[in-house]
Amino acid sequence: xxxxxxxxxxxxxxxxxxxxxxxxxxxxxxxxxxxxxxxxxxxxxxxxxxxxxxxxxxxxxxxxxxxxxxxxxxxxxxxxxxxxxxxxxxxxxxxxxxxxxxxxxxxxxxxxxx
Amino acid sequence: xxxxxxxxxxxxxxxxxxxxxxxxxxxxxxxxxxxxxxxxxxxxxxxxxxxxxxxxxxxxxxxxxxxxxxxxxxxxxxxxxxxxxxxxxxxxxxxxxxxxxxxxxxxxxxxx
Numbered sequence: 001x002x003x004x005x006x007x008x009x010x011x012x013x014x015x016x017x018x019x020x021x022x023x024x025x026x027x028x029x030x031x032x033x034x035x036x037x038x039x040x041x042x043x044x045x046x047x048x049x050x051x052x053x054x055x056x057x058x059x060x061x062x063x064x065x066x067x068x069x070x071x072x073x074x075x076x077x078x079x080x081x082x083x084x085x086x087x088x089x090x091x092x093x094x095x096x097x098x099x100x101x102x103x104x105x106x107x108x109x110x111x112x113x114x
Numbered sequence: 115x116x117x118x119x120x121x122x123x124x125x126x127x128x129x130x131x132x133x134x135x136x137x138x139x140x141x142x143x144x145x146x147x148x149x150x151x152x153x154x155x156x157x158x159x160x161x162x163x164x165x166x167x168x169x170x171x172x173x174x175x176x177x178x179x180x181x182x183x184x185x186x187x188x189x190x191x192x193x194x195x196x197x198x199x200x201x202x203x204x205x206x207x208x209x210x211x212x213x214x215x216x217x218x219x220x221x222x223x224x225x226x
Contacts, residue, residue, distance in 0.1 A: 004157075031212040042118075042203060042216035043158075050212060058213060090157060094211050101211055102148075105157040 004106035013081045021076040023091030030096035032074040036087040120217035135189040137204035145206040147187040152201045
């Protein structure tokens, strides 16, 4: 299994540009999440999905859109990038369960918005 | 709401020293608690977890005990190695399965 994969690894954008960060998992996990990591802030939840067709907002959703058309893929879209969105983005997945299960993280996408 | 507070770093230790990284939490109900580790340039990996009070998680010589009375989940290792140099994150999940609340991370540097 490849686990959780993310592309690209690194991206530079200009303010106002749009882009999609890709995330895929091959573990048949129902739950998927997007986090951003900023210095001194830990990781903060942007959006999450509990299954295909079901998404919801996390702690810091503004400026980001998501969709979940398949179990495997959970792309994160920036419609109009801003310098405040410079960050490292991590995608994670986990099995659905009545109790907390381990989240598996991708390697991250480093985004720089100029 | 839920929150996690962990000691600020960076922490610098000599090889074979004892490690403690403090973590306390605020949560309603009975959350599960996790320690994740991030090696330079990589994503996060689960180090250990505990799902109920008094549980002890352990892995690779690291241990942490879920203490409900003190709302703590301190990470310990008896003898650190240079290869343990990384950033360590304490996190909790109120049984959602998809939403972890993270601490800010503690950077550990182990010198030979």
